[in-house]
Amino acid sequence: MRIAGIGDTAPAAAAIPAVADEGTGGTAFGDKLEAAMADLEKTTTEADAAGEGLVTGEVDLHEAMVSIEKADLVLRVAGTVRNKVIDAYQQLVQAAGG
Amino acid sequence: MTLLRTLDLAAAGMTAQRTRMNVAAMNIANKSTTRTEEGGPYRRRDVVLEAVPRDEPFGDQLVTAMGDEPAVGVRVAEIAESKDEPMLVYDPGHPDADPNGYVAMPNVSGIGEMVNLLGAARAYEAGTTVMQTVRTMAEQALRIGR
Amino acid sequence: MSEKTLVLNASTLPGLDRLAQHLGYHVERQAVIAGNLANLDTPGFRARDLSFDEVLTTTRETKESTMTFERTVETADDEVPDEDGNTVALESQIARMDETNIRFRAVAEVLSRRIGMLRYAANDGRG
Numbered sequence: 423m424r425i426a427g428i429g430d431t432a433p434a435a436a437a438i439p440a441v442a443d444e445g446t447g448g449t450a451f452g453d454k455l456e457a458a459m460a461d462l463e464k465t466t467t468e469a470d471a472a473g474e475g476l477v478t479g480e481v482d483l484h485e486a487m488v489s490i491e492k493a494d495l496v497l498r499v500a501g502t503v504r505n506k507v508i509d510a511y512q513q514l515v516q517a518a519g520g
Numbered sequence: 521m522t523l524l525r526t527l528d529l530a531a532a533g534m535t536a537q538r539t540r541m542n543v544a545a546m547n548i549a550n551k552s553t554t555r556t557e558e559g560g561p562y563r564r565r566d567v568v569l570e571a572v573p574r575d576e577p578f579g580d581q582l583v584t585a586m587g588d589e590p591a592v593g594v595r596v597a598e599i600a601e602s603k604d605e606p607m608l609v610y611d612p613g614h615p616d617a618d619p620n621g622y623v624a625m626p627n628v629s630g631i632g633e634m635v636n637l638l639g640a641a642r643a644y645e646a647g648t649t650v651m652q653t654v655r656t657m658a659e660q661a662l663r664i665g666r
Numbered sequence: 667m668s669e670k671t672l673v674l675n676a677s678t679l680p681g682l683d684r685l686a687q688h689l690g691y692h693v694e695r696q697a698v699i700a701g702n703l704a705n706l707d708t709p710g711f712r713a714r715d716l717s718f719d720e721v722l723t724t725t726r727e728t729k730e731s732t733m734t735f736e737r738t739v740e741t742a743d744d745e746v747p748d749e750d751g752n753t754v755a756l757e758s759q760i761a762r763m764d765e766t767n768i769r770f771r772a773v774a775e776v777l778s779r780r781i782g783m784l785r786y787a788a789n790d791g792r793g
Contacts, residue, residue: 465679479521482693484661484774488686491665491781492679498788506790522690526697533704540707569708590716590739591697594704643706646756650700653767657693660774665781 455507458500462493469493523661525591526654532572532593534647539596540567540640544633551628554616562626564602569594602627682784684720685777687735691718692770694737699763702754709750713759715742 472489475481481489543565553562572593604627612621695716705711717738724731744755 461679476521479524482522482690483658484664484689484693485686487661487664488682488689488777492682494665495679495781495784495788498785502788502790522693522697526693526700529697529700529704533700533706536704537707569705571705571708571711590694590714591701592705592711592714593701594708639707642756643703646703646706646760649760650696650703650763653696653763656767657696657770660771661689664774664778665785666778 455500455503458496458503461496462500465489465493465496523654523658527651529591529593530647530650530654532595533650534644536567536569536594536596537640537644537647539599540569541637541644543567543599544637544640547626547628547633548630548637550626551630551633553626554614554623561606561624562628563606564604564626564628566600566602568597568600570597682777682780684733684735685773685780688718688773689770689777691716691735691737692766692773695766696763696770698739699759699766702759703756705752706754706756706759707750707752709752711752711754712741712747713744713754714739715762716740 469489469492472481472486476483476486547564550562556562572595573589606624607627608622609625610621611617611623614623617623698714698716702711702713717740719736719738721734721736722731723734743753744758745753747753
């Protein structure tokens with residue numbers, strides 16, 4: 423099972439320290455994004471393994487369903503965090519007159 | 521997958537019970553058979569059941585007190601020929617009567633075989649209930665999060 | 667950044683795992699029941715049941731606690747052995763099977779609701 427990437431967040435992530443300088447608590451964004459990405463990697467891998475296991479019969483149906491739902495939830499969080507970070511970056515750019 | 525194993529267990533039980541039903545029916549059909557190829561009257565057949573522990577373990581954390589697997593299957597160990605002596609029935613007019621007028625009849629009790637038959641049918645029915653339950657649980661599992 | 671997005675993190679996912687373990691227990695219990703029913707007429711067969719325990723163990727040095735889910739298979743006679751030594755009673759097993767089915771359904775519902783709420787939070791309140 424392939425879950426589509428949420429895109430390149432590098433520019434937004436790079437802007438985060440600058441946002442922090444503005445006193446908006448931006449480094450928290452960076453941490454949260456990193457944490458979300460780590461969670462996403464973990465749950466996506468588990469969901470893939472669960473899907474495999476379901477096919478080979480090693481994994482129970484309900485286990486596979488829960489693994490997949492967890493991966494889905496974390497993916498949504500990562501997407502939401504990504505959106506927030508990009509919003510903040512864009513605000514920063516506007517504030518800087520760009 | 522555990523749900524599928526549960527189906528297998530139910531199926532194994534139903535197969536064993538179906539054998540019991542068939543054997544009971546055969547015994548009843550041959551209740552009065554006084555001549556067989558091996559010579560002598562029909563000998564009642566008895567189905568011997570035995571438990572079969574599953575070969576795949578449940579999971580690493582499961583503790584079994586009995587030393588075998590938690591969910592135990594069943595199979596027909598053998599269909600044994602009864603070693604009972606034939607019943608001697610006084611019936612001098614019977615073509616197979618001995619000089620004293622006694623006929624060696626199969627040691628088959630109609631009532632006994634009916635009891636076996638009904639018991640087996642009941643147990644077979646239980647297997648279908650298990651399968652229905654497995655189906656329901658699988659459907660519920662598929663709806664998780666939906 | 668809205669904190670409600672981040673209610674979903676390492677500390678909430680284990681809640682889902684725990685519910686999933688309960689589901690697994692009920693599924694396994696059904697297998698044990700199916701085994702009992704398959705052996706309804708097997709001479710000498712003693713009925714069994716599956717019980718569970720949630721055990722909290724704390725390591726003294728690190729003060730970390732882990733919750734482990736343990737299942738145990740035990741002999742659980744439905745009745746006094748009959749003349750063949752069998753202790754399985756059909757009604758008892760069917761009743762237990764129905765009960766297990768209901769409990770499974772209940773846990774699956776709770777799990778689904780919780781996932782739904784987390785999904786709402788994960789989308790930051792937008793569906």
